[in-house]
Amino acid sequence: MQKYSKQTRLLLAVDCIIFGFDGDTLKILLIKRGFQPEKGNWSLMGGFVQVDESLDQASNRILKQLTGLEGVYLEQLYTFGDVNRDPKERTVSTAYFALIDIHKYETQLSNDYHAEWFPLKRTPKLIFDQQEMVETAKKRIRYKAAIHPILFELLPGKFTLPQLQMLYESVYNTTIDKRNFSKRILATGLMIKLTEKDKTSSRRGAFYYQLNMKNYYAKFQSFLNFIPNPDSLLQAIY
Amino acid sequence: MQKYSKQTRLLLAVDCIIFGFDGDTLKILLIKRGFQPEKGNWSLMGGFVQVDESLDQASNRILKQLTGLEGVYLEQLYTFGDVNRDPKERTVSTAYFALIDIHKYETQLSNDYHAEWFPLKRTPKLIFDQQEMVETAKKRIRYKAAIHPILFELLPGKFTLPQLQMLYESVYNTTIDKRNFSKRILATGLMIKLTEKDKTSSRRGAFYYQLNMKNYYAKFQSFLNFIPNPDSLLQAIY
DNA sequence: TTTAACGGTGTACAAAATACACTATTAAAA
DNA sequence: TTTTAATAGTGTATTTTGTACACCGTTAAA
Numbered sequence: 001m002q003k004y005s006k007q008t009r010l011l012l013a014v015d016c017i018i019f020g021f022d023g024d025t026l027k028i029l030l031i032k033r034g035f036q037p038e039k040g041n042w043s044l045m046g047g048f049v050q051v052d053e054s055l056d057q058a059s060n061r062i063l064k065q066l067t068g069l070e071g072v073y074l075e076q077l078y079t080f081g082d083v084n085r086d087p088k089e090r091t092v093s094t095a096y097f098a099l100i101d102i103h104k105y106e107t108q109l110s111n112d113y114h115a116e117w118f119p120l121k122r123t124p125k126l127i128f129d130q131q132e133m134v135e136t137a138k139k140r141i142r143y144k145a146a147i148h149p150i151l152f153e154l155l156p157g158k159f160t161l162p163q164l165q166m167l168y169e170s171v172y173n174t175t176i177d178k179r180n181f182s183k184r185i186l187a188t189g190l191m192i193k194l195t196e197k198d199k200t201s202s203r204r205g206a207f208y209y210q211l212n213m214k215n216y217y218a219k220f221q222s223f224l225n226f227i228p229n230p231d232s233l234l235q236a237i238y
Numbered sequence: 239m240q241k242y243s244k245q246t247r248l249l250l251a252v253d254c255i256i257f258g259f260d261g262d263t264l265k266i267l268l269i270k271r272g273f274q275p276e277k278g279n280w281s282l283m284g285g286f287v288q289v290d291e292s293l294d295q296a297s298n299r300i301l302k303q304l305t306g307l308e309g310v311y312l313e314q315l316y317t318f319g320d321v322n323r324d325p326k327e328r329t330v331s332t333a334y335f336a337l338i339d340i341h342k343y344e345t346q347l348s349n350d351y352h353a354e355w356f357p358l359k360r361t362p363k364l365i366f367d368q369q370e371m372v373e374t375a376k377k378r379i380r381y382k383a384a385i386h387p388i389l390f391e392l393l394p395g396k397f398t399l400p401q402l403q404m405l406y407e408s409v410y411n412t413t414i415d416k417r418n419f420s421k422r423i424l425a426t427g428l429m430i431k432l433t434e435k436d437k438t439s440s441r442r443g444a445f446y447y448q449l450n451m452k453n454y455y456a457k458f459q460s461f462l463n464f465i466p467n468p469d470s471l472l473q474a475i476y
Numbered sequence: 477t478t479t480a481a482c483g484g485t486g487t488a489c490a491a492a493a494t495a496c497a498c499t500a501t502t503a504a505a506a
Numbered sequence: 507t508t509t510t511a512a513t514a515g516t517g518t519a520t521t522t523t524g525t526a527c528a529c530c531g532t533t534a535a536a
C-alpha cells in the first residue's frame with residue numbers, strides 16, 4: 001500500500017515528568033541535557049518516538065533508561081504541539097507523568113544521566129516549554145489525587161498513616177486534621193492494617209499498612225474523597 | 239540551526255469527536271471518508287497536522303471545515319499512538335472532542351462532506367481505532383460532566399430545566415428525580431432564570447434559563463455535583 | 477522516674493444528599 | 507363551558523456525610 005505521499009512528517013517526542021516522595025517533599029527527577037540545543041541545562045527525561053514503538057512503549061523505554069524502573073504508574077498527560085516549542089525543528093511532544101517509589105530508584109543509573117531530584121518548590125529553569133509541562137503535571141496530580149488513590153504509587157509497599165498524611169499535606173501544601181484524615185482514608189477500605197510497626201520516626205511506633213489490591217483496582221476509578229475542600233487547594237502554588 | 243538529522247519523522251493527525259444533543263439523544267457527527275484507505279466508510283473528521291500550525295489550530299481548522307463553527311468547546315482528549323493504527327503508514331493521532339449546539343450547525347456545510355449525526359447508541363463501524371477514540375470520548379464526557387458544567391455547551395443560549403434534565407439523563411442513560419435535580423443544579427448558581435417561557439413542549443410552558451457566565455467561568459474547574467451516584471453510571475453502556 | 481515526641485482515637489454538630497407526592501397551568505377535547 | 511391530559515414546579519423529613527475539636531498512650535532518652 002502506498003503512503004500518504006503529500007503530507008509533511010514531523011518529529012514526535014515523549015517527555016516524562018517523574019514524581020517521587022522522600023517522606024517530606026514531593027520531587028521531580030531532572031537530567032542535564034547532553035546535546036544541543038540547550039546542552040547542559042536541566043530538562044525532563046525525553047526522547048523521540050521511534051517508528052516501531054507506540055507512545056506508551058516509548059515513554060516506558062525512556063522511564064527505564066532514567067530510573068531503571070519498569071511497571072510503575074505511568075499516565076499520558078497531554079500532547080504539546082505549539083509550532084515553535086523546539087527552536088531547532090518542529091517537534092510535537094506527548095508528556096507522560098510517572099509516580100514512583102523514590103526508594104526503588106537506583107542511584108547508579110541516574111548518574112549515567114546526571115539525574116537529580118528537585119523539590120517542586122525549587123525546580124531549576126527548564127528548557128523549551130517543559131516548565132509548562134511540569135505545571136500541567138502538578139495540576140493533574142492535585143486534581144486526580146483529590147478523587148482517586150494515585151498517591152499510594154509514591155509510597156513503598158508498607159507505609160504508615162503519618163507518612164501518608166505527610167504525602168497529602170505535601171502535595172496540597174496544606175495541613176489536615178489527623179483524626180479526620182484517618183477516618184476518611186480508612187473509610188475507603190483501600191488499606192490493610194499490619195501488625196508490624198514503624199519505629200524509626202517515633203518512640204511509640206506507627207502501624208504499617210499496605211494496599212488492599214483488590215479494592216484498590218476495583219475502586220480506582222470511583223469518585224472518592226481524599227481531601228477536604230479540594231477546590232481551594234487545586235490552585236495552590238509552591 | 240541544524241535539524242535533528244538522524245531522527246525519524248512521523249505523520250501526525252488530529253481527529254475530532256463532535257458531540258451534539260437534539261433535545262432527546264446524544265449524537266456524534268461522522269463523515270464518509272473521501273480517500274483511501276477505507277474510502278466510503280464512516281469516519282471521524284480528521285486531518286494531518288501541518289508544519290505551520292499547532293495541534294489546537296489543526297483541530298479548530300478541522301472542526302470548522304466540517305461544521306462551519308468557530309469558538310466552540312474543544313478539548314484535547316488523548317493521543318493515540320499504536321504502531322499499526324493506520325495500516326497505510328505509521329500515524330500518530332491526537333483526538334479532540336467538541337461539544338456544540340446542534341442547532342447552530344449548518345447543514346449545508348455538512349453536505350460537502352457527507353456528514354451525518356448518529357445517536358451514540360447506534361454508531362456505524364468506524365475506521366482504524368476510531369471506535370476506541372469514541373469510547374474514550376464518551377467516558378471522558380461522562381466523567382467530566384459529573385463534576386464540571388460542560389454539558390451546557392451542548393445547549394442553546396436559552397434552555398429550560400426539563401431540557402437540561404433530559405440532557406443529563408441522556409448522557410448517563412438514567413433517570414433523575416426532578417425535584418432533586420433542580421435543587422442540585424440551581425444550587426450551583428450557574429444559571430439565571432429568565433421571565434420568558436418555552437411553550438413548545440407543554441401547555442403550561444417551562445421557564446427559560448441562561449448561563450451566568452461570570453459564575454460559569456469562575457466555577458468551571460470546581461468540583462460540583464451534577465449527578466447522584468456517579469460511580470455507578472460511569473460505565474453505563476449505550 | 478520524668479520528659480518529650482509522636483501515634484492513635486471519639487463525639488457532638490453542621491451540612492449535604494436523598495426519598496418522596498402533590499398542586500399549577502393551559503390547550504385541546506368533550 | 508367544563509373536563510381532561512400533559513408537562514412544570516415546588517417542600518419536607520430523614521439519612522448520610524463532613525467537620526471541628528482534645529485527650530490519652532507509648533516508649534526511648536534524659
